Amino acid sequence: MNLHVRDGVLQQTASEVPAGADVIDLRGHWITPGWFDLHVHLREPGKEVAETIASGCMAAMNGGFTGIACMPNTQPALDDAAIVNWVREQGNAFPVDVNVIAAITRGREGKELVEMSEIVETGVRGFSDDGGPVKSSAVLLHAVEYANMLGARIFEHAEDIYLAEGGSMNDGEWSTRLGVSGMPTIAEAIDVARCVLIAEYTGELFICHVSARESVELIRGAKKKGLRITGEVCPHHLLLTDEACNTFDTNFKMNPPLRGEADRKACWDAFLDGTLEVYCTDHAPHAWEDKTQEFDIAPFGIVGLETALSLALTHFLPNGMSLSTLLDRVVYSPREILSQSLPQIAEGQPANLTIIDPTHKHTVKPADFKSLSRNTPFGGWELTGRARGVIHRSMALVQTF
Numbered sequence: 001m002n003l004h005v006r007d008g009v010l011q012q013t014a015s016e017v018p019a020g021a022d023v024i025d026l027r028g029h030w031i032t033p034g035w036f037d038l039h040v041h042l043r044e045p046g047k048e049v050a051e052t053i054a055s056g057c058m059a060a061m062n063g064g065f066t067g068i069a070c071m072p073n074t075q076p077a078l079d080d081a082a083i084v085n086w087v088r089e090q091g092n093a094f095p096v097d098v099n100v101i102a103a104i105t106r107g108r109e110g111k112e113l114v115e116m117s118e119i120v121e122t123g124v125r126g127f128s129d130d131g132g133p134v135k136s137s138a139v140l141l142h143a144v145e146y147a148n149m150l151g152a153r154i155f156e157h158a159e160d161i162y163l164a165e166g167g168s169m170n171d172g173e174w175s176t177r178l179g180v181s182g183m184p185t186i187a188e189a190i191d192v193a194r195c196v197l198i199a200e201y202t203g204e205l206f207i208c209h210v211s212a213r214e215s216v217e218l219i220r221g222a223k224k225k226g227l228r229i230t231g232e233v234c235p236h237h238l239l240l241t242d243e244a245c246n247t248f249d250t251n252f253k254m255n256p257p258l259r260g261e262a263d264r265k266a267c268w269d270a271f272l273d274g275t276l277e278v279y280c281t282d283h284a285p286h287a288w289e290d291k292t293q294e295f296d297i298a299p300f301g302i303v304g305l306e307t308a309l310s311l312a313l314t315h316f317l318p319n320g321m322s323l324s325t326l327l328d329r330v331v332y333s334p335r336e337i338l339s340q341s342l343p344q345i346a347e348g349q350p351a352n353l354t355i356i357d358p359t360h361k362h363t364v365k366p367a368d369f370k371s372l373s374r375n376t377p378f379g380g381w382e383l384t385g386r387a388r389g390v391i392h393r394s395m396a397l398v399q400t401f
């Protein structure tokens with residue numbers, strides 16, 4: 001069929017090509033509503049050598065995303081309406097909606113709540129002190145009550161910092177063998193338990209980047225009780241385990257860390273059955289000179305925007321996940337969580353599209369990334385299926401490869 005886009009709006013499907021239209025031949029491709037990454041770290045302001053808002057948008061487009069939500073742990077933190085508006089405006093030059101998840105507390109210091117109502121007025125629907133947890137349960141409880149009252153959600157990076165302190169990888173057989181300090185799964189799960197109790201007491205929370213089997217069981221149990229707990233999972237926690245740290249390659253170091261096989265399997269099952277309803281990358285760019293240090297010194301985090309789609313097509317679809325479920329996890333659920341309108345492929349709707357070549361075989365080459373950073377554990381992986389481009393807000397990127 002022909003898909004006709006005029007002035008950024010989908011027109012009635014025509015068998016004939018309208019005169020004067022630019023024609024892109026996409027035979028053999030899939031066109032889906034635009035993909036959305038709910039958990040991205042842009043490093044601007046503060047660490048523009050690792051990523052800018054512009055380079056992050058280029059990476060998103062290259063990876064097939066038309067929307068991202070960026071986390072507030074920049075320097076300074078995204079903790080007031082003016083800086084939130086400034087970040088979002090930088091995205092206007094690209095076919096990518098840059099949503100901001102604003103800080104919960106001023107400077108992400110965990111003490112004083114930001115001016116939530118002012119920030120919500122700018123369109124923000126998510127708050128997080130991600131990069132770390134909200135240490136004080138009193139602050140977290142008040143944040144949930146206040147955010148929920150304003151129609152927004154709290155995104156918790158679940159971690160008991162005392163249990164995880166000093167750790168560089170998952171606490172388990174591999175950390176013992178390698179002599180690396182470990183972060184136990186229960187460091188995450190104890191905070192998830194706290195969030196479940198707060199949800200039961202007062203409202204609604206979202207759990208970032210779930211990695212541990214105990215966390216999955218807590219979230220599943222909470223959902224069974226009808227509590228409003230939602231959560232996300234990243235490709236690396238679905239595809240890798242802590243054994244990968246045995247080369248001391250710091251591209252396998254992130255927080256939460258790669259876990260054991262039982263955790264990986266639990267996350268996969270939760271992703272399949274919707275206990276974890278969002279697929280996100282936790283895209284965390286780091287400059288080469290920062291990431292290329294000893295394992296225990298290097299910063300946590302890996303880039304993800306330019307591999308997530310290909311990994312999903314190669315590893316999720318052939319392993320029991322349907323395309324419609326995948327799209328639910330990466331198109332619809334993340335936007336629902338942020339109360340954004342859902343893209344539809346229908347006449348009269350804005351053209352918000354991801355174009356996918358489902359058969360394109362390629363080797364992941366970090367040097368080709370549009371991101372300013374290269375810190376991926378998936379370099380050299382052979383993947384099938386790739387984003388050909390995106391169309392959004394009357395802008396299009398369609399690349400040849």
Ligand SMILES: [Zn+2]
Nearest residue numbers: 130131157208
């Ligand atoms: Zn985090």
